[in-house]
Amino acid sequence: MCTPSGSEAEMQPDKTPRNRRTALKSSSRPALLSAAMAAEAAGRDDATAGPEDCTEMGERLKDGNMKADLEAALPAGREDFAIQCRDVCRSYGKLKVLNNLNLTVPQGQIYGLLGPSGCGKTTLLKCIVGTLKISRGHITVLGKPPAFPGHDVPGKMVGYMPQELALYNEFTIGDTLTFFGRIHGLTRKETKARMDFLIDFLDLPQKTSLVRNLSGGQRRRVSLGAALLQNPELLILDEPTVGVDPVLRSKIWQHLVEIVRTGKVSVIITTHYIEEARQANVVGLMRNGCLLAEGPPDAVMKQHSATTLEHAFLQLCETSDQNGSKRGSSPPGGPLENSQSFESGKDESRPILAVGAGAAEEVPKYSADWKVRARHFLPKWRNIAALMIKTMVRMKRLPGSLCFQFLLPVIQVSLICLCVGGDPKGIQVAVVNNETSPTAYSQSLLSFLDNTSVQQVHLSHEEAFDGIYNAEYWGVIGFGKNFTSYLTKRMIQRQVSREVVDGGSVHVWLDFTNRQIALMLQKKLHEAFQAFVDNKLGSMSYLVSLPIKFEEPIYGSLNTDFTTFVTPGAVLSITFYLAVGLTALSFVLERKEGLLDRCWVAGVSSLETMLAHLFSQLFVISVQIILLLLFILLVFKMPNEGSLVLVIILIVLQGVTGISFGLVISSAIDDEQSANQAALGIFYPNLIISGIIWPVECIPYPLRYLSLALPQTYASEALRCIMYRGWGLSRMMVWRGFAVTLGWNTFFLILATVILKLRT
């Protein structure tokens, strides 16, 4: 367990303290006392112990009797440590959390790190394991600085139990321990043996139990088990006994006492139960980012004539506070100076520790050859494999999500093939035929028109134009009453009058608000007339062009481009999906962090939660919509013939639909990954089937019904009607878009509320 790895052997540190370690027996160690305590005992008025005071205290320590006492109290050579922190500083922005902190964890001992909430214990532990970088000072862990090339800290030499548990909810207990076993390079047999021991020792349920179904205390024990798994040389435990019953708590401490007995394992443990730390060999009392005292618990208590460690700690804090307030009233040597010394890095005092922690102490230099460095930075296949297996196990636990992921591309590509690029079917076109004879060319011509794509509705001139203005028909095909005779003239005479050309042409009026449909109609008419000419007239004809005259479109223009068609639908789709994105994770995260439950317990109802999310996100989408409209109308100059107010309301309502849909996802799904998958997975199919990229009229029939039921199909049509036809709410196609949107909003909100209610 403790044998140095090959990579370690290649390292050449100038100092190798670990090699000279000897196990310490706590009973043989005199007390290391805090400066505050000592100064108090010596009756010194100016003793201080606040965060900025570590420095001053150290200076006094160097001079006074206290120093002699402390040095006499040294347990052994200063190399006999598992962890040594010297002058460690760490800030979060302007907040100084660790302030010239000095701490020594003797080898083979339990070190209880005590201190009030927020004093910096977790920050210190993170610095020790190397997940946080220190701003100043140096830390040595098991002989080298953390994260030094070739050093197994972080790595298998250290078992770390973080405060926030950090477990995979979809894993079973067995999966969790197996995963960490793989990372640490344990064989299956070793992992199994350790797992059986830990499950029994930590009183865990059977190994097939899912972490997500465990109680808070059980999860904490699984997390502790993961830290103990590889029998590390150093155990760093951040509040392992919180939420653990007293019997198990005492068992854990017994175990810790047992594992350090060999002298090969060292432990640093933080706890809020100060009294349990009496079982530690050394306690460090931390406050405001530095240590107030460090020593065996009995010695600390004795020094304060306290019967409990908690009492001793309280006294230390009080002394520190009193001294802090005294010092606060003396500006010259006050906080400013100390703060400056912190920043300048010139302060060399040692606040509490007497174990050779002087500034004069040389910082050991470590070096590693290039092979070790290269190996350190290169990815390790063992870890990659372990992480990949972890991902696969998680996937296995979410089969629904996995199937969705597998099928999604197939569904999407199928939808594209079915719905994009095809010809429209059943497009209604009004035919105004003023020729009555069944043998007329007009009848013959119309018979060549593809009936599956174009549905002819024979009407009077007035009805036909009323129909196209009401968007009932996509076009009007008109034949004059002398069409046949004029067309015949055009065929047989080289030169004909304008009247003959006009009378012998088919007149076509199209609605160009939907470019794809208009172009398809043009194409179908051309094909029909080409077939008619080929069939009926042959090569004898003098006709140089097909007898079709496309009149000025009823709506839109002949130059209408694809962008104009796509923009209204795209605007709605963008608004809808941005809104989905804003809310799809809201409950997932809140539920995970227990915030939802907390609000419910405080009396907040599901509907109130929904509405609050809705209203707060409305602000975001309103700004998005304003910017969106400014761009499409002013920068890209999209036409808008209708009311801007209606345009804005419709887009906002679509945003609300997106929010409500996001809330449905959020209330129905528990983990972020699946919620993201659902939101993203639905995006593409919806875009394709809603007729945003390609007209709904081109979608094959069973799918077209689905399309019409979607929230954006009628809404995009309504927006096109407002913007390109200039229509208002009196038109069915406009109010239908609003009604469908409102209907979906209500449905989604009710659904989300019901799901949320049912799941609590």
Ligand SMILES: Nc1ncnc2c1ncn2[C@@H]1O[C@H](COP(=O)(O)OP(=O)(O)OP(=O)(O)O)[C@@H](O)[C@H]1O
């Ligand atoms: N990521 C961060 N960003 C900014 N400040 C932080 C961050 N993490 C911690 N802090 C702050 O640093 C200080 C020390 O936090 P830390 O978590 O180390 O305290 P602690 O002693 O472990 O507390 P507790 O016993 O409650 O867990 C606190 O004031 C905290 O607000």
